[in-house]
Amino acid sequence: MKPIESFELPSPSKVNYLNAVYGLKSWLLTKDHKRIALLYLGSITFFFFIGGIYALMIRLELLTPSGDFLESTTYNKVFTQHGIIMIFFFLIPSIPATLGNFLIPMMIGAKDLAFPRINLLSWYVYLAGGIITIYALLAGGVDTGWTFYTPFSTTFSNSYVVATGLGIFINGFSSILTGLNFIVTIHTMRAPGMTWFRMPLFCWSHYATSLIMILGTPVIAITVLLLAFERVSGVGIFNPKLGGDPVLFQHMFWFYSHPAVYIMVLPGMGVISELIANFSRKNIFGYSFVAFSSIAIAVFGFLVWGHHMFVTPQSVYAGMIFSFLSFAVAIPSAIKVFNWTATLYKSSISYDTPMLYALGFIGLFTIGGMTGLFLASLATDVHLSDTYFVVAHFHYIMVGGALMAYLGGLHYWWPKMTGRMYPEGWGRFGALVVFVGFNLTFLPQFIAGYIGMPRRYHAYPPEFQVYNVLSTAGASILGFGMLIPAVYFVWSMRYGKHAEANPWHLPGLEWRTQSPPPTENFEQTPIVTWDAYEFAPPEETEVVGKFHGEVERAS
Amino acid sequence: MQSWIPIVPESASSFSWKVDALYFYLSGVTLFFTLLISGTLIFFVIRYRRRTPYEIPRPVAGSHKLETVWTVIPFVIAMTMFVWGASVFFDQYKPPQNAIEVYVVGKQWMWKLQHATGQREINELHVPVGRKVRLIMTSEDVIHDFFVPAFRTKADVVPGRYTTMWFEATKPGTYHLFCAEYCGMNHSGMIGSVIVMEPRDFDNWLSGNVGSMTPATAGQQLYQTLGCASCHGGSGEGGRGPALTGTFGTQISLASGGTVTADEGYLRESIINPQAKLVAGFGPIMPTFQGQVSEDQLMQLVAYIKSLHGAGTTTPAPTPSAAASPSPARAVASPAPAPSIR
Amino acid sequence: MSEHIVSVRVYITIFLVLLVGTALTVWAAFVDFPFGLNTIIAMAIAVTKATFVVLYFMHVRYSTRLVWVIVGSALFWMGIMFAFTFADYFTRSRLSIGT
Amino acid sequence: MIESHAATPEIHGHPALQHHFENMEQQREAGTLGMWIFLVTEIMFFGGMFLAYTLYRNLFPAGFVLASNHLDITLGAVNTGVLILSSFTMAMAVYFTQTGKLRPQVWCLVLTLILGLTFLGIKAVEYHEKYTDRLIPGRIIPGAHFGPDPHAFHLQAGAPELAQIEMFYWIYFAMTGMHALHMVIGAGLLTYLIIFSLKRRFDPEYHSPVEVIGLYWHFVDIVWIFLFPLLYLLGRHLGGH
């Protein structure tokens, strides 16, 4: 069996998905998953920068203990909108809708997702949700916190809760449609020979993510819908004054929103699996464990939502169950971390930018995840809940983890997506700045939280100032660090070096087609005869000195 | 409050050290795994850096043995955290005996507190050192959260129901009181202080601040003016409605079958929404008092009903709340078990 | 996978079963069953009716295992939502008082 | 553009085959699977409301019984029958498509649509009754805020159950409203099917749209199968009207 033979590098064709058809209309009506991925990339980046500007406003306000830069009402809107934009309009769609959309069909050897039109629809739905939310922000903003706790959101807040809720409701459908598309695609569209256990782990983690999107998102949809109706009608399904129970809202909200944190991190984990394996030229240690741990996280992730409610009147017994299960759900994450680390053993590691982000991810995710255990543990959560410790915990996972994975993935697949290389030196420099800035921003917040600084505070007692100054300083470095990739990515689209079909010399299917790929991804449907991350067997390499997919056309 | 840069919060309650101990354990484990993993990563990254552009390392098969090891060990460690965390939490939530009771009403954006002995405070809570203090809390509007970092405790204050928490301060001083659940515009201004005093100072403070009626007395007046007496008897002995004397803390059998413990939450519900849990043997005739009594008044009614302990109750006497005693100063100065007079 | 075409006879039978089920549940609603069985009976009838629709009208009986898994997991997840939420509500306030 | 069809020589030339599928079988499988997964999201969506319903029914048994006994059981039962019949005709439409009998197929679709609209009509009558009884919860409708005649429920003015009754009707409108919305969408889909059936687009080899929309229609039927006893029937035996 010589897998090499089934493969030839594509002829270096000038026609690709980017230039096959021209014009605005060809983009706005495209059904090509790769173009839709780029549409998403643009809009998501836009939302990220809005969210980032809000973040900088938060940090600026918190530089001094007194609330001098922003009014308290403004500050409340700022952190709410920061949370809403970052979660619903940036992080949840980020990796799935861009990288996932672009790569899943290619990784399994399909021509497109199963429902290209639904894929396009999902982008429009996302846009509609985004525009409504932006409208709400411009009209006056919303100040409920991204968690919309009742009865504040239903009866007390006089900001644009209904419009924002509607935006999130609509946006939810985009998430559902994406998840649906991925599941069906992975089930029905795999190329001949692409068995489940030959799929890259990226696909596994997106499969798991899609499960959560399918099972969870409808619940947040109905929850915000009921919330909006309640606000309009004045009937109290969540309002104690009218006989409702505010805690029910929290149950329904977290039933989605806890699993949603795994929507945010699982795709990132998929990216990391790719990066670790490919930049160390090693098959993932314990492939099936890493694959199944994604599914385990998706399933168990649904059983722990009550850990956000330890200090509410939730029953003490329910609290114990939720605490126990929260610890259980940490185990699959641990399995991943250990397997990634073990993969590097006796491997061949390169220091390209994506790998730097991947290594950063593992370290920061470990810290973020382990501090989650402080919160899953009942007694410590009582003290730490709703303090900056929580803020630090989730930024470590969402920024240090998911965002780093996203950046790493973007760098890694940039040549495939655009046909251009990013500047490697600047890439490494940017990764370093981001890493340093990030830690300076959020490490101090753990201590600030432990000594008692509550979150969502616009002014605070002076003894917390030291940590806030450090944090603000870090945020400026981080903000600067984020600008570096932003600038050189844009630059490279025009001036970057042309990318080869397989610039990293890797065996994955997506590298066995030209960069950028043709409209239907492959010139002919590939027949897969090798496992994921199967670099050429050593005997063969020694002889040939090359890798799969790198064999010259004529050979 | 401190001039140096704090890295641990002040510790001033009987269980703050327990929380800290767990916290340090967790920090230790976190540090260990973070160092273990980042150390290994750094070592591998240097040791196995790519040396020649075309080298291909030998692929490895996974190892079930290793997988088991790094599944089981973290699980076991995680379980120690769970058990430890849960047991401290359980202690923290098991309501105490013989506690001083303080009624707390949160509203946007202030804390209104009333001692069982009648003293009212706003955004300040005076408590003695070495006595258990139990807070019975509710909110007039949105969810707030009563958070005292130095005591390592917090609990949501939720409209429409009572939540409780307790602590025992161990060190005199003034500590931050924060609202830890986002509650709107002035959430960050909904702060105050808990002032822990030596028992003697506390007694002085109490006697220097009499003035208002005790909640129980106020509740008694309400009981008469609202016409509760017409059904429950002039002093709670019963009539068309069940006797209220000695009810608090007992098991009530319900018309729907089953029983319920008559805690503050139940009493509150019985007044606001009497039909929700009908006492066995009575019809649904009690009108709701929803909208007719404020949260403050409800607390007073509840305090009054709690203060009615009958002579012949079979269950152990309920919390001997200070409210029952005529003299506030005496009530506090004579805690039932080993008074901590220093 | 070639698909199964359900015969008209089966469809008609199911249709009649559903009508009978509806009549039955209306009738049962007015009978005072002991032990609060009314709710259980009403739900049992509804579940039976739904099962028939799913199995025959929606062809699940003749579908791949995957479809079974999908239907099952939807019910399972709804079960999770109910079970854990009620695990909270039904054990509330057991600890709320010291006696 | 790269012409990939040439790569798979055994391709059927069915006009409905989309370019990215290998064959009709794969396309049909994907469609059915997609619809089933969509139905999963629907189950979770309605599940959230069922959760609220169950909770409040447990918290406020008295008010809920009063309120639910006030619903019109005849209309509810008739509507259940209508919907079941429409499910049956839908199933038959799928059958006739599969067997290639295209005239009866169109008739079945038309019947299904008519029955669906009948359901909505009856629902509208019920809603209107609620409107005249001022049972629309809250202040959604200006000038007709919730405020039924308490005696209709054998209650005194200001009785606490009134709030619970309002809660019931809130949940009633949320659930039946959402259900009705699904019916409206279903009616739209049926119209699409009818138009394309008349254009002879479907045949035994390409019947997936009929089948998939059928699945949706049956699902909406199932939701009603649960709503009917939960909203109209539970608590009837306790007396009432």
Ligand code: HEA
């Ligand atoms: C991507 C997002 C993400 C992810 C993946 C996680 C993962 C976890 N989270 Fe986090 N969390 C959030 C985002 C996230 N969280 C957000 C946004 C909030 C705040 C919401 C709000 O209120 O606004 C929050 C809040 C939050 C709380 C509530 C705090 C409070 O408000 O009081 C809790 C409590 O249990 C918690 C726990 C956990 C746990 C146990 C994990 C676990 O999954 C972590 C598992 C990972 C590891 C454990 C690390 C790897 C393992 C090892 C290196 C091996 C060693 C392991 C052991 C010894 C067990 N999180």
Ligand code: HEA
């Ligand atoms: C994906 C999710 C995500 C991401 C990426 C971030 C990113 C950041 N967050 Fe975010 N944050 C949340 C999700 C996220 N956050 C959530 C859910 C909350 C809770 C909200 C709530 O309580 O309801 C929160 C709350 C929150 C708080 C607590 C507010 C409070 O409780 O009062 C703080 C405080 O420091 C903070 C800071 C930051 C910072 C400094 C970043 C940085 O990483 C941002 C870095 C990015 C940029 C800086 C943008 C790029 C650069 C530019 C745009 C250049 C700008 C131009 C110039 C400098 C001229 N966040």
Ligand code: CUA
């Ligand atoms: Cu009160 Cu925050």
Ligand SMILES: [Cu+2]
């Ligand atoms: Cu969580």
